[in-house]
Amino acid sequence: MAIVLGPNQYGKAEVRVVAVDRSTPRHTLVDLNVSSALRGDFSAAHLTGDNAHVLTTDAQKNTVFAFARDGISSPEAFGIRLAAHFAGSYPWISGARVALESYGWDRIAVGGQPHDHAFRRAGAEVRTAVVTADDAQLHVVAGLTDLVVLKSTGSEFWGFPRDAYTTLAETRERILATAVTARWRYTSTDLDWHGVYDTVRTTMLEAFASTHSLALQQTLHAMGTAVLETVPEVAEVRLSMPNKHHFLQDLSAFGLDNPDVVYHADDRPYGLIEGAVLRDDVPPAEVAWQGTPGFV
Ligand SMILES: O=c1[nH]c(=O)c2[nH]c(=O)[nH]c2[nH]1
Structure with missing residues (x-):
């Protein structure tokens, strides 16, 4: 009998990123919870602790924040950008899964007028997106x-x-x-x-x-x-x-x-x-x- 390494993946779970669009006095908010997971050949890290193939989960988190600097147009588009980036970053990374939850914020009404920069969390409803990059193919599940x-x-x-x-x-x-x-x-x-x-x-x-x-x-x-x-x-x-x-x-x-x-x-x-x-x-x-x- 031989003991072998089975399927595995790793990444940073639940990166909470809030992006504020201040390009006009009427601000808009995007509030996301982003989880990335990479698939590929990471056997050396598992078998011997050799991390040469390990794109750190810390770097994955940093990528989420850095990409958010350009603005987040939608969970799906942001997920596609991240999944394609991770999947293409090193030859040993064969795929990436990026899961996003988007929390809604409504404007607070002041004197009946929706406020420019004060918000109230919308109900319990959460919008989700999962982008999977696999063999250079992208799949979007919303x-x-x-x-x-x-x-x-x-x-x-x-x-x-x-x-x-x-x-x-x-x-x-x-x-x-x-x-x-x-x-x-x-x-x-x-x-x-x-x-x-x-x-x-x-x-x-x-x-x-x-x-x-x-x-x-x-x-x-x-x-x-x-x-x-x-x-x-x-x-x-x-x-x-x-x-x-x-x-x-x-x-x-x-x-x-x-x-x-x-x-x-x-x-x-x-x-x-x-x-x-x-x-x-x-x-x-x-x-x-x-x-x-x-x-x-
Ligand atoms: O719409 C229903 N489907 C069921 O299968 C079910 N079973 C039950 O007890 N109530 C209901 N209602």
């Missing part, structure tokens, strides 16, 4: 997490089998709520990144709102399908959607009825509905998804 949505009607759930442990009542009227995690893979590396991101996000929201839901699974499929129908440059959408249960509260102890008015928002356990919707005529690119946590 996404979002924690997009919390709720429909107060237009959701039913019935027709499921009833085994010995099924107690859930069938319902023709329920609240449907979820926190969407979505990732989608582009077939292009040259897009209007903000425009196409907004289109995908809006399309998912519209599909959630306008689908009369017979199951969260059906809503998930409708959201993914709508994105593929609307944006030709998206090859595949992966969605993870917790079913944030809202149970009708029994008020009978107080002599009160409850005609779909008062609910208990339960936080756990929750149903977890996950799925991918893809075009069957686009070749898969599993490398683009490597390192993505969980299903998405």
Whole structure:
């Protein structure tokens, strides 16, 4: 038996970089969390501690800050620039993965007017991008997490089998709520990144709102399908959607009825509905998804 070194990668995780565009009195902010990981021949460092091939994680962090000096137009474009740079920096580096989270900031309104340089963190929602450089090919997977949505009607759930442990009542009227995690893979590396991101996000929201839901699974499929129908440059959408249960509260102890008015928002356990919707005529690119946590 021989013991061999298996797959490995290394990099700097969670570089928090904030870039302020002060070119006009109306400042803009970009707030990113950037993680880089390099792949290639680093066996000497692992086997003997010879660091001749190790582009330090400290240098990777410095590169993120240095590149930010030129401004950050979008997470995707910044990720492409970094991944291409790292992947091309030394012959023994065969690939790079750059994952970015973008945190939104809204302007504080003062006297009803959005302020020029005072901001409030937007909700929990985070925009994400992962750029993978592999064999000189670039892959871009964009996404979002924690997009919390709720429909107060237009959701039913019935027709499921009833085994010995099924107690859930069938319902023709329920609240449907979820926190969407979505990732989608582009077939292009040259897009209007903000425009196409907004289109995908809006399309998912519209599909959630306008689908009369017979199951969260059906809503998930409708959201993914709508994105593929609307944006030709998206090859595949992966969605993870917790079913944030809202149970009708029994008020009978107080002599009160409850005609779909008062609910208990339960936080756990929750149903977890996950799925991918893809075009069957686009070749898969599993490398683009490597390192993505969980299903998405
Ligand atoms: O939309 C739903 N899908 C399920 O699979 C499920 N299971 C459950 O208990 N409630 C629901 N709701």
